[in-house]
Amino acid sequence: MACREALVLRQELNLRAAVVASDCANVVRSVEEGSRGMSSMRRRRKPRHELNGNRRNTTNEDDGWGGVRQDQALPGQPEGVDFDQYGGYVIVDEENGRALFYYLVESASEKPLLLWLNGGPGCSSLGYGAMQELGPFRVTEDNRTLSRNMHAWNSVANMIFLESPAGVGFSYSNTSADYDLSGDQRTAADAYVFLVRWLERFPEYKDRAFYISDESYTGHYAPQLVVTILLHNTYNNRSIINLQGILVGGKNDKFDP
Template structure:
């Protein structure tokens, strides 16, 4: 059911189709629907107003990774959305730690083929193409909701979102600069305030370079002892992997980047996790759903709920559409274009230098994008606050209730201009494991209040 179509002359042939659902959290205003880019390209979104003072609350865009992992299934219904799906009732239950407590939030499924987003996989492009689609989506959104255009905009992404967020931030900043000297009717300045990377893959050389160290003794719950013979093989292969990734950074072509992916991924991801039998998203536990490969049986209930005809009709989705939690074909399309091993961190340097605040947080039991590698690339990032951040100590982070839930490193005032947060006893999807702590974190971050 489409209740409204939104178009803008500056972006001809593209439109928003809006529906007004009341699922998940009926106490707040919602919109869901599609961003129509082309005949073969349609991205799904779901928006929730803040529970408290939505007129003055900022706007956040949340993206999950994969590529091809559903933002609705993981980000919204498994992690930080207003509701979750009960495995007992196969229906929604209130999430008191939803991030829309004080933030208006959009969950966007991208690229095409992800979740409810549909079209031909031929239209799956590069990280730069993805950023352009998200940028135009935001332009149309601000055109329809001009009050949001005046508010701070916070872009957040998880996992492969560590690539998405820098590319989107870079394009927003680039377009904002162009509009200063060459205004374009209908195109708006976007009030980009912060970027948040959640257990993200952003700078692969530092992150893959830390993987053997983390898995073989460095993790809080290491699956292997440092003396394990398998660790010797992984350590031995790491320098070659890092050299290949650095070649991808230098040449940025398919030959170097696909080769780095083909060598590093099996050596330092697939083989260690297969050998361990652990949930690679959370090394504290065994994989509880090996058949699906997702390790969390909760996703089965989420998938069933999203595939209900009543759910799809309420959200403005074709009832015959077959929803998937993860579309591996989208992953393959990105890998074949050499996108996995690009250095997206370097795009963040000019943004930080302009005062756009950067937060990277990592659950410390995540084996996929481990916290050591995330902190390492954050420390190596050569921006104006580099020296201050490099020498910043890790200090305890306590919630407003007094719980010591992690450590934080900060450069800059308040919550910081450059901030790294280690979340204790949390995996790849940290808001699922530590909902109270991560809500405390994102609230302090957005309000720019000190963590410690």
């Protein structure tokens, strides 16, 4: 009897795995089709500027994927900044108009890529993670200028601070019902679509070692993002995202995963 139950359980798990794999294939196919379209548009773009330099050739236009914020420097930024910064949107759901905002702080070319996610849910990865915790700057007491954070993580990794889910920080949706339907699974799915499309915008990071780090409530949906990445990589028999590890932090009694 136990053997029969084990066989039934295995068959059920195999069926579920097949369903998940099929769903993954559909998502990857749609994302890759969009990526090819975006690549053809990239060749027709005008240059864009990073926040404090001019090394990268990018775009001033909204390409249907969210566009990029163009400034020569952050407001109140100190002199002598020796790293490049980018900010912008990536659309993760065209039908609903859902877009996630990111802030990229680059490091040396050989350093890995790390995605930072704050918790909450509802904490801004820009307002908290980047500006109060591990980003390159701190807001000074006058609330007008920035100072350097000598313990910033971009000394060891290229940092993406992602505002997630939609409704947090600068991330938004054109469909108001999205704000009532956010859950861990959709948050992870949106983050996956974001990463695939973001890597099309910054292709030099496609083969870079990739890590995810988070705190507090994100310890719930960051592992789901990891599972999503691994499922896509396994089903497609290639590393769509070169995931190397996850750091789960911010233990507390209420939100510890």
